[in-house]
Amino acid sequence: MDGQQVKLWESRCIEELPPACTAACPVHLDVRGLADALRKGDLPAAHALLCRFLPFPGIVGHLCEHPCEAPCRRAEAGGAIRINALERAVATHGPAAPTFRRGRAQERKRVAIVGAGLSGLTAAADLVVKGHEVVVFEVGPQLLGRLRDDPRLPAAALEADLARFENTGVEFRCNEESDGAALAEQFDAVYLGTGPATSPIAIDPLTLATAHPKVFAGGSLRYGAPYSVIASLADGRHAALSIERMLQGASLTANRDNQGSQPSRLYVNLARHASMPPVAPADVSTGYTQDEARAEAARCFPCHCLECVQVCRYLEHYQGYPKRYIREIYNNETIVMGARKSNRMIDSCTLCGLCAEVCPEDLGMGEVCLSAREGMIAKGKMPVSHHDFALRDLAFSRSDAFTLARHQPGHDASALLFYPGCQLAASSPDHVARIYAHLCARVPGGVGLMLGCCGAPAHWAARNDLFAETRAEFRAEWQRLGKPPVVTACSSCYRMFADHSPDLPVESLWTLLERIGLPDSIGVPSRLTIHDPCTTRHEHDIHASVRRIAAQCGATVAELDGAERTTCCGFGGLAQFANREVADKIVDRRIGQDESDTLTYCAMCRDNFARRGKHAVHILDLLYPGGDAAARPDPGFSARQENRGRLKRQLQRDLWREEMNEPVADIELEISPEVHADLERKLILQDDLRQVIRHAESTGEKLLDKRTGRFIACHRPVRVTYWVEYTVENGRHVVHCAYSHRMDLETKP
Amino acid sequence: MTEKNAAGPELACAKCQQALVLGKVKASYLGNSFEVDLLRCPGCGFVYVPEALALGKMLQVEQALEDK
Ligand code: SF4
Ligand code: SF4
Ligand SMILES: [Zn+2]
Numbered sequence: 117m118d119g120q121q122v123k124l125w126e127s128r129c130i131e132e133l134p135p136a137c138t139a140a141c142p143v144h145l146d147v148r149g150l151a152d153a154l155r156k157g158d159l160p161a162a163h164a165l166l167c168r169f170l171p172f173p174g175i176v177g178h179l180c181e182h183p184c185e186a187p188c189r190r191a192e193a194g195g196a197i198r199i200n201a202l203e204r205a206v207a208t209h210g211p212a213a214p215t216f217r218r219g220r221a222q223e224r225k226r227v228a229i230v231g232a233g234l235s236g237l238t239a240a241a242d243l244v245v246k247g248h249e250v251v252v253f254e255v256g257p258q259l260l261g262r263l264r265d266d267p268r269l270p271a272a273a274l275e276a277d278l279a280r281f282e283n284t285g286v287e288f289r290c291n292e293e294s295d296g297a298a299l300a301e302q303f304d305a306v307y308l309g310t311g312p313a314t315s316p317i318a319i320d321p322l323t324l325a326t327a328h329p330k331v332f333a334g335g336s337l338r339y340g341a342p343y344s345v346i347a348s349l350a351d352g353r354h355a356a357l358s359i360e361r362m363l364q365g366a367s368l369t370a371n372r373d374n375q376g377s378q379p380s381r382l383y384v385n386l387a388r389h390a391s392m393p394p395v396a397p398a399d400v401s402t403g404y405t406q407d408e409a410r411a412e413a414a415r416c417f418p419c420h421c422l423e424c425v426q427v428c429r430y431l432e433h434y435q436g437y438p439k440r441y442i443r444e445i446y447n448n449e450t451i452v453m454g455a456r457k458s459n460r461m462i463d464s465c466t467l468c469g470l471c472a473e474v475c476p477e478d479l480g481m482g483e484v485c486l487s488a489r490e491g492m493i494a495k496g497k498m499p500v501s502h503h504d505f506a507l508r509d510l511a512f513s514r515s516d517a518f519t520l521a522r523h524q525p526g527h528d529a530s531a532l533l534f535y536p537g538c539q540l541a542a543s544s545p546d547h548v549a550r551i552y553a554h555l556c557a558r559v560p561g562g563v564g565l566m567l568g569c570c571g572a573p574a575h576w577a578a579r580n581d582l583f584a585e586t587r588a589e590f591r592a593e594w595q596r597l598g599k600p601p602v603v604t605a606c607s608s609c610y611r612m613f614a615d616h617s618p619d620l621p622v623e624s625l626w627t628l629l630e631r632i633g634l635p636d637s638i639g640v641p642s643r644l645t646i647h648d649p650c651t652t653r654h655e656h657d658i659h660a661s662v663r664r665i666a667a668q669c670g671a672t673v674a675e676l677d678g679a680e681r682t683t684c685c686g687f688g689g690l691a692q693f694a695n696r697e698v699a700d701k702i703v704d705r706r707i708g709q710d711e712s713d714t715l716t717y718c719a720m721c722r723d724n725f726a727r728r729g730k731h732a733v734h735i736l737d738l739l740y741p742g743g744d745a746a747a748r749p750d751p752g753f754s755a756r757q758e759n760r761g762r763l764k765r766q767l768q769r770d771l772w773r774e775e776m777n778e779p780v781a782d783i784e785l786e787i788s789p790e791v792h793a794d795l796e797r798k799l800i801l802q803d804d805l806r807q808v809i810r811h812a813e814s815t816g817e818k819l820l821d822k823r824t825g826r827f828i829a830c831h832r833p834v835r836v837t838y839w840v841e842y843t844v845e846n847g848r849h850v851v852h853c854a855y856s857h858r859m860d861l862e863t864k865p
Numbered sequence: 866m867t868e869k870n871a872a873g874p875e876l877a878c879a880k881c882q883q884a885l886v887l888g889k890v891k892a893s894y895l896g897n898s899f900e901v902d903l904l905r906c907p908g909c910g911f912v913y914v915p916e917a918l919a920l921g922k923m924l925q926v927e928q929a930l931e932d933k
Binding site: 457501819856857860 | 879880885890891892893901905906907909910913914919920923926927928931933
């Protein structure tokens, strides 16, 4: 993975941006955290949070101008959260604010603060916490003189806030005239917070630095009128930060982009939140009771984006969000020692594109995961078990057992080339034969036929070598047939051809059928909900054609979230092989979205829905009605391979009049439905079982379990050892259980 | 990975007609190898891996090695 690219991806996920309230708060108070603690009834936690962000929670709670409330996104759904009223309630009902903890500085410096207003005392508090010696000079008789006249602020609240200075060693000198320039001679730094200035001085708005390197200034002296409690407090904080940096010899300006009140780019989907009016306090003069505060806090959404996490069970499964995942994925790739903990997470993405569809910043995790997979392959770090089974299935589809490329019988050229794809052939070979016959009858000039696999599994496994080989094989045959335009019945094939062979004219069978006309079959009225395959998410023509074809077949079709918001069935990205649990979660949510039978036009979607117990039909089931198509079970991996082989032989026999014998199995198996389902989960083919039994019976190498009377045998064709427990009954081999492992064991006497 | 299976005497090698006994076996995966105690035939060396081991501890070790 390219580090620059990773940074770019990371920067596009906005989930970690502060919510509007926090961004607008001049000291970026964690309002979400505050509301969360209150919602849970945890007043001590809310109070601790408030005292961490604010040196003077009582004063702020009573007097803050709350710039956080206007941009609060709740404003668009009932009314802004009364954030300041919540702060007041926390300060009022909470325990006494803790005193400032005098820090231990490496080098303790002396700082003079001129003016005991809010900005000066905030600077004093922050600097004493940093461990410096602080002396406050005030020309008036009292600290915070200006605030003492404000009728909204109870004297007790003010005194409680000031009590935080107890035992901190901060020295307060009231009734004392002082001169900044003179103090700069005696102290290491000076802060001027003297209120409205008589003779204006130049102050840097970011750092609050003045022309004198040791002197900083802020508060209403800087911003003038009207007076603002929170602006003064923020100035004191920002000045203290500058002073600390100056004393350390650090840059005054670095990393301060987010300082002060800001707009927020955090996306919030307001449609997810019903309108709710603010809670009004029973007694306005005393503010919220604890219960009222709790109820008001519960109105905070809180703001998060997580749009993608809401719609994708994969993203939800790992309990984070893309920004965090991208960091983890990058660490996974660059780790030198230790486990690569994100391998399975990377291989569990279906690459379906739904996240990018809903993301306000168009970030897609599929792109990230595929690039990470490429990195794993390049470093030889791809766990072989994740994709081994799927790639062996691809090898089968590329083998002579399935591949075929012919002109239509009786033709020596092809006006079109029909490419049904390996999964439709695996799922309903009969439909392939029938629709091919229909194409041959309707399209003049000959329709060639090619059986094979488009290589999608290789692409998803980031096996670019295999993908390139598979495509080269396709191209060689396609060229031999005269480069006819290609018609695909499978959405994944369509995607692969369209994305990776730009010079190859490709069309979907569904748009073509609309043009040449449907087979003359009688439509059976049905009500179905349509599920579009994720690989043709943006192919509007295909979406429209399929819907019109379904209507012509008598189906009334309901939508789920619309074609562009469709999900994967779990097959995409080979997720179902690398992480069955996640893939099943994805399908299960999809099939749980409504009660009616599903209509789809991808064989893999249909079969995965069926596997998880949903009644589903393929659009070809509507064109060729018969039997209870919706209840047809998932054929399973073994039958998928057998169906492909059988289809090829059947076509050779029926169309090209070749002698083809069906192979006879030397080992007859008997497998109960329970064992069958277990084998499917374990990715064990019946062929694997036959190999084990054949080996055991021919060599005699097997165990006998005296308790059960079963034979136990194993065989390791290549990388995997398969075990089978079986009995022989009437010449049939009854399989009781089977399992496999990859570890190799030395068998020597 | 130790297989303390009481099934030892119940399992017999069909070829050698001998009961399996616990013995040290060399296991390897992705270039890493280690010794494990497993039931094997004293005659021909046939090693038995029960399902619980294959899908339990053994799978864990395989996956840990794949992620190394
Ligand atoms: S949709 Fe997902 S990826 Fe996009 S910004 Fe929101 S949390 Fe991040
Ligand atoms: S809803 Fe909550 S998190 Fe969002 S802006 Fe308002 S107070 Fe802040
Ligand atoms: Zn033996």
